[in-house]
Amino acid sequence: MAEGEGEAGVSAMPLPPMQFVSQYTTENVSRGLAPPPPPPITDQYSMFGSDYQVDDQIIRPLESQGIRRLHPDKFDHKLELKKLNHSILVNFLDLLDILIKSPNTPRREEKIDDLNLLFIHMHHLINEYRPHQARETLRVMMEVQKRQRLETADRFQQHLDRVIDMLKQCVQSMPEDIGGASDSEDIKPDLEELNRQAGISQSKRDEDYGKDRLMCSIWTTSSQDEYSKLPTSNTTRSLSDFVDLYHSLHRPYCRQRNYE
Template sequence: MASDSIQVSSLPPPPIQYMNQYTDEMIRKGRAPKPPPPIQDTYHMFGNTFNTEESIIRPLESQGIKRLYPQHFDRRRELKKLNQSLLANFLDLLDLLVNCPDSPKRTEKVEDLSLLFIHIHHLLNEFRPHQARETLRVMMELQKRQRIETANRFQKHLDRVTEILQQAIQNLPEPMDLDSKLMIETDLIVKQDILDKTDVNSDPCDIRDRIMCSIVDQMQ
């Protein structure tokens, strides 16, 4: 039981637990584990050994597989030919299984089908870099179109706000009109104050009465 517990504890943590160690708080405190160092020479994936210096799509010769098409070829044409050959060999295999299932040619046909599938899979994998570049191009075009649409909407809102502000400024009353409607005859009050200072007993009429009389005269 002790050996089993040690074996279980020595296993690497599950991916979810490993990802949870890279939270913002863990990174801010410097407690997040360091990423693994880059691979230098070789690595194993899906039971196969790969070299970091080799190309992403390994040639068939490096894998010990016989090439059925030339070095320079049209991929579409070769895929069609391989598909037709695959269909013909499959029909031959069905014929062998019906007529003579114990024939040694059955193993040869299975190997031929496997070789054709490997070639088809290899040709499709050679399209992966082009597919990745095309996917990246489409994503960048989509982001560009979204940003242009956002900028256009923002410009429309900005133009609308500018138009509303200009209309509000144009609808404001003139300063002279505002003074004439809201203010009284301040000049008369100022003159009367000056006269009162010079001669208090010269005019017994109050300034308010004089202003009211002036307003009544104007209304008539």
């Protein structure tokens, strides 16, 4: 049992992240119960079984990793990569020859170590191109974005020119004597259409029709002489003026509705 627990405690793969996700639910975050982020690493950390320092270079020198350097400090990457490729091919053929003739000799292990060292150097030289690759990738990405934005701006300009031309054509095609309608009947609104748009039902219109007709009949049969018999004062004069104003405004409305 103890042996099984020891094997379970050491795993090549990380633990499932659900044990962390379950702690950062919406409820825990809103209540402030979610665990805080881990403190930043300030000195040394381990990754994939190797120890690293925070201030280490992105591409560590071979000497700092305990690996013997095969090429000089100042060299041509292209030339050295070609040499390494050729050396790997030659050493691989030598290894095949050793495996055929004497597979159990120590030379087999030596040749494998040589191949391992050559591959490490090749990968190291390739990794030294990574910063240049990152810069080139960023440059290409920015050039693509610039080209896309210029093309978008050109399309906008083309559409703008077309809209301006269309507006100019519309202005030129407009008649010079355009103005208000000559006949007031042309712009008179249709009563039925207005009622339909307002959602007024037929029964409601009939009810309003009766009330309007009654009011029109009352005011049209009334005589203004009755108001002239009243004593002349500011109040009666204002009332008389109101009656005159109402008649002047309401009589055309009654005629329009065919109440008279």
